[in-house]
Amino acid sequence: MVIVMQQGASNQQVDAVIGAVESEGFRAAVNRGEERSVIAVLGVVDSQKVPLTDRFESLDGVERVTLISEPYKLSSRSYRPEGTVVRVRDVEIGGNRVVVIAGPCSVENRTQMLEAAEAARAAGASLLRGGAFKPRTSPYSFQGLGVAGLELLAEAREATGLPVVTEILDPLDLEDVYRFADVFQVGARNMSNFRLLERLGETDKPVLLKRGPSAKLRDMLQAAEYIMKGGNHQVMLCERGVVGFDDACRNTTDINAIPVLKQWSHLPVILDPSHSVGHTRWVPAIARAGMAAGADGLAIEIHPNPPKALSDGGQSLRPEQFLALMEQLRAVARAVGREL
């Protein structure tokens, strides 16, 4: 931690800050510069203690406090330099083979779900997605089928052999979702629902953690930390677009997040091109980009009949579009030394 004093801060103010640093059990290395003084805080900061940044920043004469070490540990690359491979039944995520998670935004009915699952399987997807509990901006929109939707997902898994990824919204649904899901999905709106994260950390099923629309990558790794702290280290990080100033697309795909997260963390990184770009016609280009940038997986929305979808029809691929995209993705995977 580095404490930068204001220009013109008095010697007494500098001394008071040094005293505060030492009273917390650190050493202070002071550089009384010509323009301003800077105090480096030496020693291992135990982040389980009180928020020292705020504490020091509220002292008189302090301009700002800069943290040097990262506030996450278990999710940090240095914790497991070789990288994590998440296992879902017989599928591995984070190894050389890239996985594709495909399925409809919402589980709507039996026919739709089974057709979508079959399209996913036929094109070579590794996992099946589908929402039974849906967080919708408007209370008047379709909110999902609930447990009935989970049952349809299980039936689709039976039919295709694909493990199931599905969203959990509420701690109260934990038992239900646990019973049917192979992977818990935490949606973007819940990335900072820390109580939910903590409960998932106490389970033994993998978690697909989607990035909040305005979460810094640093914050996302701390959200992963909430899960991992409970003992569940099977976490996947999913970029799904962030807020931006342009309205050309639904979100701004933060493609930079892929190499950055791969370097900062040992956890597998997934890209969801469907939410990232938000329009069917542009999904294939962004899916290929994610593959080329080094993602360990892609989560893609497909629907047997998008104009009739109860949610996200405008960004879902039809089965034949998905089949064509998978061909392209296979070629890109090979080009970057991976398989699909």
Added chain:
Amino acid sequence: MVIVMQQGASNQQVDAVIGAVESEGFRAAVNRGEERSVIAVLGVVDSQKVPLTDRFESLDGVERVTLISEPYKLSSRSYRPEGTVVRVRDVEIGGNRVVVIAGPCSVENRTQMLEAAEAARAAGASLLRGGAFKPRTSPYSFQGLGVAGLELLAEAREATGLPVVTEILDPLDLEDVYRFADVFQVGARNMSNFRLLERLGETDKPVLLKRGPSAKLRDMLQAAEYIMKGGNHQVMLCERGVVGFDDACRNTTDINAIPVLKQWSHLPVILDPSHSVGHTRWVPAIARAGMAAGADGLAIEIHPNPPKALSDGGQSLRPEQFLALMEQLRAVARAVGREL
């Protein structure tokens, strides 16, 4: 709703869209322009039905779909043009008198809480705030005292007569918080925790709804709708800063939100200058700005000893700073024809 076709869309594509519009029970008014065709969808869109925007957007030849009417109803100004006054014990929010909600970020211990409450009362605040359940970016930060914190809040209310505003994080805490709080606070991270909002909508206590850091104002009004739909119309909207590209401050205060929300909605509007700007030294200027812009209330963090605070010490006012600010605020309130 207006459907804009792509340039070069065929007549068949236009006709197919018209057919889809009519099959949903609407009339279609078509303008086959020289550059592109535009189809206006006439009739009352029942927003409880399927997401028509997505549906029409996924049809061939469609460039984009623009919604004309707003997706919120109960929170809209037109629903209650005269404005809503929220009542918390004998305090009214949304009338001519502007209210100040003051207190520490976290309840830390009995002395701190009682001192902060006394400072709030002495300076003329109308409501007391304090967090017993704290959502923290890092799992290693102080997470609040829980029920013990709620009890201290109740004691502070006894001592000062000020009603209590406190955050609820988790539906599982509902009974506990209900027992002690006068107002439920929904934090920025939970603005889109729709399950939580729905449960608060079934209670009879007012809700202070904070804006998510990247929520559009339109989305915030839909979040309020989730609460109001359950029958609880005692909702206050709280601007607390949004994400931005500059790191000079903790957040970007969206001061525009105040007049916009006052026009779009009948609900009282509160500004939290402490989180909005994030540094003690700049809180007074932003508090005055909020008052001058027409806020119905201000939520301000104070602490008897900020350098020792367990959270947000860097943005909390000391009692004497708060006292001085309240003087300034009284003058600004008078200047804009209100009282404090």
Added chain:
Amino acid sequence: MVIVMQQGASNQQVDAVIGAVESEGFRAAVNRGEERSVIAVLGVVDSQKVPLTDRFESLDGVERVTLISEPYKLSSRSYRPEGTVVRVRDVEIGGNRVVVIAGPCSVENRTQMLEAAEAARAAGASLLRGGAFKPRTSPYSFQGLGVAGLELLAEAREATGLPVVTEILDPLDLEDVYRFADVFQVGARNMSNFRLLERLGETDKPVLLKRGPSAKLRDMLQAAEYIMKGGNHQVMLCERGVVGFDDACRNTTDINAIPVLKQWSHLPVILDPSHSVGHTRWVPAIARAGMAAGADGLAIEIHPNPPKALSDGGQSLRPEQFLALMEQLRAVARAVGREL
């Protein structure tokens, strides 16, 4: 400057960085921490030299480089702690009296300009604004009257006694604009047109520098530095809204910028509520907020007949609206201990 090494950086890498630091003439204070090493660069960094941040960041093993001292000097508060008062004829900006700059977006014709100027004067504005050279997003929009517009501005100054603020777009127009203007306005799109700034720095007329829509405050002060370096220290900083993710308003008013710039810099700070919020109906609230937050001046667009304006009609006040606003502003000015 602080250089943070990657976790696992080797001793050789640390030594190489120390060598690089010393070869640039600095001392290096190294903290070989348990997690990672941190190197503080001691000595006065001469910012006219090569970009050391980039240089050190490209060395092997370096995680990141953090600058401690600010990259601006002449525009820094510490350069002139007592604050700068800009003088335009007999108007002072930056003193206790707050100034209002009013006028139409574009000079359109003689009648419009004289009516607007008279409305500005009658309501108590101190300076007159109007654009003769207009930067427009579309090449098909009205581009301004050019020199003929400047002549009308001069006539309006004659008629009202109000000094004239007008935009300069192009170094090639410098002589023309210099001849007619009392203050050069640099528009948001030109904040980083460094050649233009350098030329204005060689003149003896004040400059109103508008913030670029995505410029950090730190960058804005460096833009001011480009002007001041040439010897012209009569610079005013103007916040006019920044880009944001919400489309409720034209821009996001960064109200935080006012107290931050007042602390970081000695230059007067102006708020332009018209561009910041972009809709006539919300301009008064934002103007009052700027006044309450401590602005030294406000720049407000007015037009005798907004529906007929050739630019910015949707955000201009009619004369009677402006008159009413000035009354409100006078009350707010008094409330914060200033005059108008």
Added chain:
Amino acid sequence: MVIVMQQGASNQQVDAVIGAVESEGFRAAVNRGEERSVIAVLGVVDSQKVPLTDRFESLDGVERVTLISEPYKLSSRSYRPEGTVVRVRDVEIGGNRVVVIAGPCSVENRTQMLEAAEAARAAGASLLRGGAFKPRTSPYSFQGLGVAGLELLAEAREATGLPVVTEILDPLDLEDVYRFADVFQVGARNMSNFRLLERLGETDKPVLLKRGPSAKLRDMLQAAEYIMKGGNHQVMLCERGVVGFDDACRNTTDINAIPVLKQWSHLPVILDPSHSVGHTRWVPAIARAGMAAGADGLAIEIHPNPPKALSDGGQSLRPEQFLALMEQLRAVARAVGREL
């Protein structure tokens, strides 16, 4: 254009808007809905006329005005559906072969420039870049060698046969840059320097137009329109990262821009991964992503000795890193059906 009236707007207000629409020579199709009235403006809007959006928005009772047709024409895909191929000496940009533009950020001296050029050529780049006039945030940073830099670029072209792309900052430099450059580069800070764009529109050399850091894609196409209107249709659009809320990288690469611009416009699209991500270690991943997303070219910064670079050393590739990247890019190009 669609004009949405406020809820509760009176019949007189609606009629007044209809009158205004018709007085501008359009037909008005009115839908007096139950909630609010909507007026569609029919007829071809001549965008060279006054800003109708603003005009109508300033009428009483109007809630907002939505534009339907795009404000650009010459840069629109529909103007040249088959796509534009830009020719620079014997290099074609926009055809099946993807091009790489490589070179140092700044021309620093003869050795550096010739070494960089040779590294570019050896690895298979098609064009050479290098800045002689540099726009720098700080006035104290290296500002480029000026004409001496242009001469070194020309010498490097002689030595390698690679055509030269270089930035023009100022209309006053036009003759000098024209004499040496094969392609004018307009930097991000100058995307809205419309005077400069107009002058380049009158020349006969291609222009590489970089996107402003907060420019919407729609605005970028209007900037291209400023050039094309003058007769110069040889324009390339270059994404180089936009502002965002996360500080993990220098900018946020807007990878979505590639498929969107390819659909909206016929102009070739280039990605600059170096500025987009801003750190050498992440440049290769983003370069591959751009290739996979469908870019027609990549602009990559290389330097024979990055730690000694006078600008952008932290994001430049060494010759051997560039060579390795080109191998990867060739594989990705083949995977998406193109050559490099």
